Amino acid sequence: MQQRKLAFIGAGNMSRSIISGLIHSGYDSAHILASNPTAPRLEKLEEEFGIQTTVSNDDACAFADAIVLSVKPQVMGDMCKALRENNDLEGKLFISIAAGLPVSRLKEMLGGDYPVVRVMPNTPSLLGKGMSGLYADESISDEDRQYVEDMMNGVGETVWAEKEDDINGVIAAAGSSPAYFFLFLQAMQEEAMNMGFDKEAARLMVQQAMLGAAEMVCNNPDLELSELRAQVTSKGGTTAAAVNTLIDEGLSDIVAKAMRAAVDRAEEMAKQL
Ligand SMILES: NC(=O)C1=CN([C@@H]2O[C@H](COP(=O)(O)OP(=O)(O)OC[C@H]3O[C@@H](n4cnc5c(N)ncnc54)[C@H](OP(=O)(O)O)[C@@H]3O)[C@@H](O)[C@H]2O)C=CC1
Numbered sequence: 001m002q003q004r005k006l007a008f009i010g011a012g013n014m015s016r017s018i019i020s021g022l023i024h025s026g027y028d029s030a031h032i033l034a035s036n037p038t039a040p041r042l043e044k045l046e047e048e049f050g051i052q053t054t055v056s057n058d059d060a061c062a063f064a065d066a067i068v069l070s071v072k073p074q075v076m077g078d079m080c081k082a083l084r085e086n087n088d089l090e091g092k093l094f095i096s097i098a099a100g101l102p103v104s105r106l107k108e109m110l111g112g113d114y115p116v117v118r119v120m121p122n123t124p125s126l127l128g129k130g131m132s133g134l135y136a137d138e139s140i141s142d143e144d145r146q147y148v149e150d151m152m153n154g155v156g157e158t159v160w161a162e163k164e165d166d167i168n169g170v171i172a173a174a175g176s177s178p179a180y181f182f183l184f185l186q187a188m189q190e191e192a193m194n195m196g197f198d199k200e201a202a203r204l205m206v207q208q209a210m211l212g213a214a215e216m217v218c219n220n221p222d223l224e225l226s227e228l229r230a231q232v233t234s235k236g237g238t239t240a241a242a243v244n245t246l247i248d249e250g251l252s253d254i255v256a257k258a259m260r261a262a263v264d265r266a267e268e269m270a271k272q273l
């Protein structure tokens with residue numbers, strides 16, 4: 001992997017997840033810096049990963065060859081405005097992980113035709129189990145593409161989006177989806193507690209079942225998901241009773257609507273911000 005000097009502007013949940021994955025994949029901590037207006041998050045990152053930190057985005061800009069724009073979409077405009085007013089941005093590669101902000105809008109915010117690659121990661125990057133969608137337009141050099149791909153492969157799996165709009169599909173399927181799984185597990189934990197298990201036992205059961213199921217999916221790429229389900233489902237048995245309830249209550253429809261809502265929200269943000 002090219003060891004460029006990499007700055008994260010915005011040291012929140014997603015930056016921490018990527019930084020953790022990068023450090024564990026061998027990225028030199030001396031080549032990573034994070035900036036954030038409040039110090040506590042920075043102190044934690046320094047302690048945990050030995051990276052450099054600063055409360056000044058301008059110092060981050062001066063340090064970096066590549067800059068991950070990792071603030072909330074709603075503050076991106078103001079943050080970029082200050083960045084372009086105080087710094088020479090020529091020669092920097094920008095990597096935006098923000099939902100709903102197209103490359104064209106990011107270039108306007110940065111005030112020039114700088115190279116911008118979009119990455120849509122997810123928080124399991126923290127454990128090197130991330131899933132990221134990448135998008136770069138034709139102006140981005142092969143070297144820059146490779147750098148971003150290698151960086152995100154260091155923290156999980158990657159797919160390139162052919163069209164920029166496809167990034168919104170990545171948000172629905174992978175960026176936001178860990179939250180869907182957490183919600184599903186939470187509902188299962190709660191029901192297990194209603195059945196009399198204490199909180200810890202309820203959590204252990206649902207998390208271990210999920211982990212085993214996830215590993216079965218990953219270890220059997222040739223088996224359809226429906227086949228894995230069939231292997232658990234005895235005719236006239238308990239699984240059939242549960243699964244038929246989920247199907248009859250419209251689970252597929254609910255999931256489709258939820259994913260569509262994520263895409264709609266990303267499209268709405270693109271118009272508003
Ligand atoms: N969380 C996720 O699962 C995913 C998030 N994303 C994207 O990642 C980006 C960050 O999200 P996330 O990490 O969840 O959000 P967080 O709120 O956890 O992190 C944002 C960070 O930005 C800091 N910040 C605010 N203003 C500035 C500024 N002017 N300059 C520098 N830093 C600033 C905040 O500091 P403080 O809180 O101290 O004010 C905070 O630490 C978003 O654009 C989101 O769309 C993409 C994929 C997945």
Ligand SMILES: O=C(O)[C@@H]1CCC=N1
Nearest residue numbers: 098099171175176177
């Ligand atoms: O909720 C959000 O907008 C961000 C993008 C994907 C996950 N978190």
